[in-house]
Amino acid sequence: MDAAQIQIRRLTPADAAVYRDIRLEGLQFNPEAFGSAFEAETAEPLTFFSEWLGGSAAFGAFHDSELVGMAGLLIRQGRKEAHKGLLVGMFVRASARKAGVGRQLVETKVEFTRHRVELIQLSVVSDNEPARRLYERLGFLEYGIEKEALKQDGRYYDEVLMARDLKPD
Numbered sequence: 001m002d003a004a005q006i007q008i009r010r011l012t013p014a015d016a017a018v019y020r021d022i023r024l025e026g027l028q029f030n031p032e033a034f035g036s037a038f039e040a041e042t043a044e045p046l047t048f049f050s051e052w053l054g055g056s057a058a059f060g061a062f063h064d065s066e067l068v069g070m071a072g073l074l075i076r077q078g079r080k081e082a083h084k085g086l087l088v089g090m091f092v093r094a095s096a097r098k099a100g101v102g103r104q105l106v107e108t109k110v111e112f113t114r115h116r117v118e119l120i121q122l123s124v125v126s127d128n129e130p131a132r133r134l135y136e137r138l139g140f141l142e143y144g145i146e147k148e149a150l151k152q153d154g155r156y157y158d159e160v161l162m163a164r165d166l167k168p169d
């Protein structure tokens with residue numbers, strides 16, 4: 001895949017059907033990468049997905065009008081936490097990986113977020129090397145580990161906590 005042909009744009013509630021497809025694919029094939037579960041979201045109506053797109057700043061990567069990747073951002077609620085954004089739901093379809101789609105999604109997200117929050121945080125399962133490398137390359141630094149952050153099928157997963165400071169120098 002040629003990364004130059006990738007178009008990144010904000011997803012809107014009108015993208016709910018394609019967003020649901022890629023979201024469920026991610027939950028099904030990379031369950032360890034998400035806090036949510038396929039079994040829970042596959043039972044949800046389309047409005048669940050359109051409402052999520054309406055309430056979060058989600059971006060999609062399109063190739064030949066197919067949605068091949070996505071990333072979401074939640075700005076923390078409450079006066080004392082509104083300076084922080086949380087990168088969530090990062091996923092690139094297996095057929096589109098290792099072409100720079102993930103990098104473009106995170107870079108777009110950072111530029112979108114720069115004037116809205118001072119810090120972007122994320123958490124990534126400790127043995128997810130591709131994702132950790134991607135975030136490190138893009139300036140995210142580790143600041144902690146949450147032991148046994150997720151539990152699936154009786155197995156625990158530790159998560160590495162990472163953040164990128166967006167304050168101007």
Ligand SMILES: CC(C)(COP(=O)(O)OP(=O)(O)OC[C@H]1O[C@@H](n2cnc3c(N)ncnc32)[C@H](O)[C@@H]1OP(=O)(O)O)[C@@H](O)C(=O)NCCC(=O)NCCS
Binds near residue numbers: 033100
């Ligand atoms: C993590 C993930 C989002 C990365 O997406 P991606 O589109 O493959 O990311 P990129 O292409 O930008 O970078 C990945 C690798 O491809 C390489 N790459 C980028 N462009 C390339 C190109 N044109 N040719 C060859 N390799 C390339 C990068 O150098 C990088 O290599 P590395 O991992 O050995 O360091 C993807 O693997 C994924 O969706 N995984 C499952 C879900 C997941 O883990 N989500 C994160 C939860 S925190």
